[in-house]
Amino acid sequence: MTLPEQTPLDTSATLLVSEQPLCAAYDVALLDLDGVCFAGEARVPYAADNVNAARAAGMRLSFVTNNASRAPQTVVDKLKANDIVAEPAEVFSAAMDAAAMLTEHVEPGSMVLVVGGDGVRQALLDEGFRVTSSAQDEPVAVVQGWDPAVDWALLSEGLYAVNAGALHVATNLDATLPTERGFALGNGSLVAAVVNASGKEPLAGGKPFPGIYTRALKRAGGTRPLAVGDRLDTDHVGARAAGIPGLHVLTGVSDARDVVAAPAAERPCFLHTDLRGLTEPHPEPVRVVQDGQEWWQVGDRRARVVGSRLELQHGGAVTAQDGAPVRIDLDSYRALAVAAWDWSDAQDARAEAAALDLPEIEVIEP
Structure with a gap:
């Protein structure tokens, strides 16, 4: 297969092809955690067997998460509890x-106030900073x-320090955090409270900014990275911003309907359940093209858009x-995605874009 250019990543409608398993075609996987390797306290089916199999095939692994x-x-202990082998490094x-981003803005050994927990404190200490909880x-x-x-x-301690001139850095701007009960307040919502009171915008790391991928890749090594995630608007x-192809899985936040309706900047390069x-x-x-009708075909499944409705060749509208x-199978899902993306891109090129009539979609496990 021909690997995509790393920067910029092609935003065309089609998915990428790989005749080899992805763990052989790419040499390092940048894996999200929640919604991919586990789901809160719940296990994700097929996660352990396939992550461990990718490692056994020689693929390097980097577990890249917005959870600070x-x-x-x-993290290693939680992965182990889910039967996934990992090392702290x-x-x-x-x-x-x-x-890591803070080292680019302040002197080594500087005092930093932590509005967070052990993950933030340890990361700062590892970079040589001193930490405090008091402004x-x-x-x-x-x-x-x-x-x-x-x-x-x-x-409030964070706000006191920011108002006194301290640089405000957010680990990420996720508005919500998935839990077993639904979506709870994420870091971005708490950051917004400090921003609202201070009137000062923070520097932000994590996803969807590309730096977390490029820094994780530098640490992991490898030259042909693959990002794996469940959430379109972050993972x-x-x-895409980092020029890294992505595999989307349906075990977390973004569902099949979200994927089929995704704008170019959010589209994965590979799809699976x-x-x-x-x-x-x-x-x-x-x-x-068959009998004058144009279709997108994946495997033996074909899909197209007629008017503003999606249609499967053997399944109807x-x-x-x-x-x-x-309810559709995996290759039908892939065919629907590329057909919808192709149609959407053509609409966006016109003065007025029409909306695609899109129901909820359940992809049947292969």
Whole structure:
């Protein structure tokens, strides 16, 4: 296969093809954690077997996460509890990204106020900074990352320091955090409280900014990286911005409907239901014409857009049925995605873009 250029990444409608399993075609996987390797306290089907198989095939692994609360060993312990083999040196968190970014702005050994937990403190200490939880220590910077212990008092300490002139650095700007009960407040929502009170915009690390991927890749080594994530607006926006192809899985936040409707900046390069996509080949999307009708074909499945509705060659119109999701197989899902992206790009080139009539989609496990 021909690997994509690393910068910039092609934003065309088609998915990429790989005749080899992705773990053989790419030499390092930049794996998201929540929604990919595990789901809160729940296990993700097929995750352990396929991550471990990718490692056994010679693929390097880097666990890249916006969760700034966990220190590397804590991440390793959680992965181990999910039967995934990992080492602390393979973990790269948004806290580590923020600490690395801070070295570009303040002197080594500077005092930094931590609005966060152990993950942020350890990342800063590893970069040679001193840490405090009090603005009275006159910190030169405030690094803010999500942690359940962050409360009004600690947020206020951060605000005191920012108002006194400290540089404000956010590990990430995720508005929400997925939990077993739904979406809770993420770091971005807490950062917004400090910004609202201070009137000063922070520097921000983590996804969707490309720096977390480029810094993680530098640490992991390798020349042909693959990003793996469940969330389009963080994992895949960041990967595209860094020029790294992405594999999207349906075990987390963004569902199949989100993928089919994705704008160019959020589109993955490979699609699967789960991490089996890491150890399998990926078929080529091909534009075909039959009886004067144009289709996108993946495997033996074909899809197109007629008017503003998606249609499968052997399944008819993809429309909602009594509120139930449309159930399709994996290659039909891939064909629908490239057909929708192609149609959407053509619409965007016109003066007025029409909206695609798109129901909820459930992809049947292969």
